[in-house]
Amino acid sequence: MKARFYFGLAVGFTCLMGALALLIGHGSVLAINGFSDNQELPLPLTAPIANSGVSFTVRGLEPSVRVDRQGTVYVSSIRGVPGGVDLHRYNAAADGQPGLGGTYPFKYEGQPDNCGIFNAQQGGCANNHLDPLGLGLGGGDVDIAVNYPSRGVPNLALVSLTLAPGITGTHSIDQGDTFSTPNPVVALIPGDDRQWIDGINALNVYLNYHDVPTFNIEVQRSNDGGETYLNGFAEAIDPQTFPAAGGVPASNSANVAGQIKVDRSSCPSRGNLYQIFVAPDSVSENLSGGALRSVYVGVSTDVKMGLPVFTFTDFKVFPGPAGAQKQGAENLFPALAVDDFGFVYAVWSDNSKILFSSSSDQGTTWTTPIQLNSGTTIGNANVFPWVAADGNGHVGVVWFGDDRPGNSNDRGKLEPGHPASQRAACTSGTSCMQGWAQWNVYYAESVNGHDATPFFFQSVISDHVIHRGTLSTGGLGGGADRSLADLFQVAFDPRHFANVAFSDDHKVNSGVGPDNGPDNPTTLRLIRANFTHQLTATAGSVVTTGSCAGSPPPPPLGAxxxxxxxxxxxxxxxxxxxxxxxxxxxxxxxxxxxxxxxxxxxxxxxxxxxxxxxxxxxxxxxxxxxxxxxxxxxxxxxxxxxxxxxxxxxxxxxxxxxxxxxxxxxxxxxxxxxxxxxxxxx
Structure with missing residues (x-):
């Protein structure tokens, strides 16, 4: 039977002795393809446990990025449980103008979830702000969301994960300078995995997560900006789809959930909820441990009634090819976005192709998927897609792509120098990594995303090779390199420009070590969140007028x-x-x-x-x-x-x-x- 994949707690940490050292951020040499210089978001090299003499290596993984309607940029990243999460903020009025190459002078806002199971003597929850020495209660996963009030500073919500008790929630009403006391039990069901959030109106935030016993996708609503999530409940995998996608019995393949999205348009569809996930195509495939080859989207329209509960109806976007190998459509998270006119967009990867589909009737029917990546990326490994949308048909998609054919998990092809059967990197040699696969960040943009044949303009937006070797898409069950964890994100700002945050391990962590040379796989790499933002349009003018997406078909007669x-x-x-x-x-x-x-x-x-x-x-x-x-x-x-x-x-x-x-x-x-x-x- 195929093992179910867990992602939320898949980032471990290494204990190290030593003093804390600060890392100075860098800007790369030149802006590339209309984007700013890539900049590293600084973090401490190590984080000591209070009064223990032991330190953990600090990493900046799985960065989430959001931009509110005032143009404030937020980037959060994880250290791994129980190291907590970190937040960086850029606001032009408060933090200053961009530097050379367009880099932003980000402000480090500390660890919003630092409720300190080890830092009680440093103030615990009361000292959760700007305390890089404490260990947070969460850190397994992070996501952030911004709200959209009619006036005033938008609320910022944040959730962080540890398996037990579950999900920690907090929020800020002053652009990240202070946060509410972290609430470590915002999930109604304990034992959770891979949470996501999205916001609408002044204080409404939607949270989704897996409950480990059934692996359904639980959805909760907050009416207080993300301090609690007690104002609405649903399960995104409907009862008809659950046999093909659920985790009962526990030997099932189950599903992988992407981020939940709420329609913030001014159209009749405003307030709809959309939940994307990948799962086996049938009950028999789920029971037999089959690949997660098909893509589904759950749609809730009765959520707009404001009741304590709501329902989802699931629609199949794409039935993946029968006999799909590896993880099928799970490479890694599927992603979804809604534009300002209610059109919905889905992206996913089969490990080689970045696939794209759109819906013009509120998630009920979907276009035949197209391969979005083009040029020299065709046939190579392309994984970790993410999507943003605004305007009328404006879509931006990011992903990691390498320079050669082969599955991203294949050490034999992407990390030559050892037998393919070994399934482990070569362990010595100062030149070992010189022949390994090289990875970059790609961006594809369209201004007619919901047309029958959308056009995407593709570019490389990393100004250096960000990683070498394999990239695992198997979560804790993967055997390839998990140095960059499982995802990165893109968000549009009010000018319709893309803001991208991604993890990077191209540098040597010489401040901690061991340092056995830049091409030796035994060398400790410095893993940090990097950021770049769009300076010029690449795909044409963004359309901001037009008609709303259509309505779904009416219910059956007699319903x-x-x-x-x-x-x-x-x-x-x-x-x-x-x-x-x-x-x-x-x-x-x-x-x-x-x-x-x-x-x-x-x-x-x-x-x-x-x-x-x-x-x-x-x-x-x-x-x-x-x-x-x-x-x-x-x-x-x-x-x-x-x-x-x-x-x-x-x-x-x-x-x-x-x-x-x-x-x-x-x-x-x-x-x-x-x-x-x-x-x-x-």
């Missing part, structure tokens, strides 16, 4: 939906139980959230689970729906709900729920005391 949110009396007199739900019958789908602090035997928290297809039936103004549930974050339970729309809501509508499972039974019913239940004829 019905019921929604609700509010309170009923708790089992304990004087308390209330909270509920929220969405249920529809064609195809059957339901999302449920229920919480009763006064339940006999102790508080209960119930969430639906898409591991089985729910049954949903309607009768007059009532609906009954049943399905699988998680009770207090544990799977293996079932729920049964009956809800009636009595209009106008409180005092008329009724709600009944029962929950059962191993050695457990609960039921409650009553007229709702607040909120509303509503039948929708579709």
């Amino acid at each position: 019905e939906k019921i929604t609700g949110g509010g309170q009923i009396p708790s089992q304990k007199p004087g308390l209330s139980a909270n509920f929220g739900f969405v249920a529809k019958n064609d195809p059957p789908n339901a999302s449920l959230s229920y919480h009763d602090d006064g339940a006999t035997g102790g508080r209960i928290d119930v969430h639906s689970s898409n591991i089985t297809v729910p049954t949903v039936t309607f009768s007059g103004n009532c609906a009954t729906f049943k399905g699988s549930a998680k009770l207090n974050q544990q799977p293996g339970y079932n729920y049964n709900v009956n809800a009636c729309d009595g209009d106008p809501g409180a005092g008329q509508d009724t709600f009944f729920i029962s929950v059962s499972g191993p050695n457990f039974s609960y039921s409650n019913t009553g007229l709702i005391t607040s909120g509303n239940i509503q039948i929708h004829q579709q």
